[in-house]
Amino acid sequence: MVSERSLEVLRVIVQDYVASREPVGSKSIVERHAFGVSAATIRNDMAALEEEELIVAPHTSSGRVPTDKGYRLFVDHLAEMRPLSPAQRQAIEVFLGQSVDLDDVLARTVRLLSQLTNQVALVQYPSVARSRIRHIELVMLAPRRLLSVLITDSGAVEQRVIELGSDLSDEDVAEIRGAINGASAGLSLNDAAHRLNDLPEALTERTRGLVAPVASALIDQIAANRQEKLVMAGAANLVRTEHDFTGSIFPVLEAIEEQVVLLRLFGEMATDQHGVAVSIGRENAAFGLAETSVLSSGYTSSGSDIARLGVLGPLRMDYSNNMAAVRAVARYLSRLLGE
Incomplete structure (x- = not known):
């Protein structure tokens, strides 16, 4: 002792x-x-x-x-968690406040966090376990081509082009749009996928032939949104600190490209009394990151479970500043997405 x-x-x-x-x-x-x-x-x-x-x-x-x-x-x-300066807090509010949609706000989040900490910044897309479909929009691009826009109550917006085997009229598109939204609006993604799969059986023979390929494409689109994914920025910061690593830095770069590995690491990190989780060195060995430290905090959005954001870098990092930055950005992101 x-x-x-x-x-x-x-x-x-x-x-x-x-x-x-x-x-x-x-x-x-x-x-x-x-x-x-x-x-x-x-x-x-x-x-x-x-x-x-x-x-x-x-x-x-x-x-x-x-x-x-x-x-x-x-x-x-x-460690004494130093509060961010007024200028840093204002930068967070202004920069993230200019976002136009969920993809934009998360892209801005990792860029900002990497600048505040000089580390690799990571943010997990909001979990869609409890997300529900707010609306599905269909836009005719050509007689045999539709643009589908999937909007959830967690703020996610995902677009996809659907190619069809027969021509559609404006009236056909309106009828399909009404049928799909009537069946799926307000449902969870999982329930909506099942409802859309059964949808053609409840329609007339003519409409069934038109809506089936659209429903099939939407089911694939919903399944893609159920997958967990990360946004990353600041890999150049890791390269600039290459001398803090023994041997080659490439195994670290390869490890952070494996999103499944990082998502699993995020899931196993326990937060402290400040709402920040820190995993250091050998604690990350099972994930191929034994020479790195990972700091994370949770954020929430409307209709979603807690998701994670954080930074990854060498053991020699400014823990006090980085912990404060991760916590501040997570709290602001929760407020922004909860509005």
Whole structure:
């Protein structure tokens, strides 16, 4: 068990190493921080921290750097989550407030979050487990081509072109549109898919032949919306910190391209009292991300379960700032999508 002063020494080692990427020695701690003790006393504190595997010497006779365990203790007990500045909060509100639809707001979210944190930013599309169909619009592009627009109560809007085997008139399109919305409006995506599958049986023979291919295409469209997916931005930030990784960075880049892996990691992360989840280093080994830290928070939208957004980067990151940014963006996104 280390002393309170030793924990303060760990705090400044993490902060100084994150800022400089240089191993931190006892002399620099005494010079930069007001501990009021000698360098020899600080060396004793560092020895206690090293014995607890909280810091390590990367080279002989060098300063010390935090270990995964040290970062974990820092995040759990020593990190002070700094509030965002008024300018940063205003930037979030203005930039995201200009969004025109769900796809746009999520694209803007990851761009903004990557700029605020200088890390890879990730946002999960709102879960559609409880989403319901608000409206399905059909627009005739040509006698044998329709544009279908699927709108859910969670704000999702998805378009698809449907190719048909026979000509349709404006009257045909209006009749099909009415039949489809009458059968599916207000239903969950899963229930709507089943209802549309049975729809042709309830129509006249002529209309049944027209609506069947449209209903089939819409069922495929609904199924695509039930899939979980991520939006990502800021991969260049990861490349710029390549020296923080041992060996090649390509396995990390390959891992973050696997959306299923990241979605599973998001699902297993537990939030702290601040509403932020942090997974560090070896805690991510099962996902091929043992040299990274992942920070996430949950957000909600109308008609959806909690979805996740967060950042991914090297172990040497500004946890206090990044945790505050992730939490602030998640809270604003919840307010924006809940309106």
